[in-house]
Amino acid sequence: MNLSLGEKIKDLRKRLDVSQAGLANGVCSQSELSRIERDQHQPSYMTLKGIADKLGVYITYFLSDSDSEREDYLNEVWSQLEKARRNRDYETIEDIVKTEMKNPLFKSQPEHRSLMWHRSMAEYYLHNDFDAAVNTLKDCLTLSSFDRFSAEINIQILNSLGIMYRDEGLLNESKDYHEQAYDLINQFTNLKDKRITAKVRYNLAKVYSDLHEVNKSLEVCYQGLSYCREYEDLFTFAEFHYQIGRNLLMQGKTEKGIDYWKKAKFLFELEGKDNLSKIIEHDIQTFQEHESV
Template sequence: MSLDTVSFGEILSDLRHYKKIGIEDLAYEICSVEELIEFEKGKKYPTLDQLYEIAARLNVEVSHFINYASSSTFNYVTAVFQLIKKYKRERDYEAIYEIVKGERDNPLFKQSLSQQFMLWHEGICKYYLHNDLAESVQLLYRAIDLTNPDRSNLSENEIEILTSLAIIKFEEKDYISATNMFEDALDNLDSLPHILDPKVKLRILYGLSQTLSGRDMYKESLKYSNLGLNYCINNELLYLFGEFYYQSGENYIKINEIDRGIEYINKAKSVFLLQNDEKFAKLVSLELDKLLEKC
């Protein structure tokens, strides 16, 4: 999402000069000097993540610029949500937490669904940044309760929050609670007439498979990892495709179907290489060696 407004460049230039920051210093590790010059001339506009970095370096709130944005071409709330999702994919919880704190009192985020989204991600950050399990769980349940205090017939957004809770329980090795939460999330998702984001189901299936493996229930885990593989194939998705291949391969080895397990883990490696993820490809090879040593 780009900022599209007539006066943005003038505001940026005036503010940079007022703060006595050189153009090279402001551009450093955010964009090229040439891009910043184009921003100031109004020929080009920064992406929202660039805008956050520029505002931080100038020591002003992002709203200082947003107030001049054209409401017909710029949906600030949506853009912030997209940026948070981007940082979540990158596991950059520090960046997410800074956004959540910065927008806490912004009236644009007072609508219940917006509040829910921000509470949800604050809860995630409390766990991964501060290791505060109790506060994290409380915030995630508060997020669900904002739109569904009965916690029944969950919406897709509420299911995603429940899935985050289940993942945290898995991280804590509370496998029984995690299994129950993942199963509840899957039951609710399967009850919906339509699923907007197929990745939601994949996250649940992968979480269930991992959790059941953690309980040494390898055949049960295999059911969900293979369901995930089929779902990826049927929906032409690469999301978690390599992870499901690895999970199935591990399960096959654990139930003593060694050759099949090696085949699936090698497929996982191929998927990661296809995605230019050499780090995971190497990790898969190392994990395969460890699994075979235990056979």
């Protein structure tokens, strides 16, 4: 007999002689668990993982054999990882990766490579291990694959390599990886993650500025602004304005540069990113005070 998700949880809980309150403790409220067991509530990935951990089984124990349910599960994992990336929650990323590395659903190359990409973030940002993170990324980089999915994960990996090398002050190496990512986004225009195009351009523009290749940086920034306008997406829109201002100031075009910084400050305020707005305000004041000396 095929049991539903809630029935499987209830059945295993009773066979292990675990009370509903005991299973819910530290995972969710007892009322939520009760609704889950009666199939009146769909648990989140993290809730289901907590239930599985307490019952001593792997999370896929509760999944059916249907392709659609497994696809839903994979999508939920990617969603949780994306949320953790946005929040810079590298502990959650590490926890999910450690769990899913044992999951047969993630044994195929694309899914495994994506997990490895996320593992590198925990290695670098959580454990400050640059060498381990870079080796992880390089091990799962396969530039010989030319399908869209492979291209997309390759772009993410190259972009991460570029960011990490820049953070370490290795600007020429950073530039090389960002330029490889830039070449790929120009080859593949049907990427699922549209925002990766803006991210790659922004990170390349920053390292060009670091290397005083100002005209190249401006060219990529203007491309980025056009892309944001085309897709009506504010993502990195303010960042490109800030970077353009930085480049113009490096060229001695003070009035235009400050104007772009002020636009970036206003855009960050619109997005509710008050901390970034205050940073730009400080940058403007510092620059103007330095100019007046």
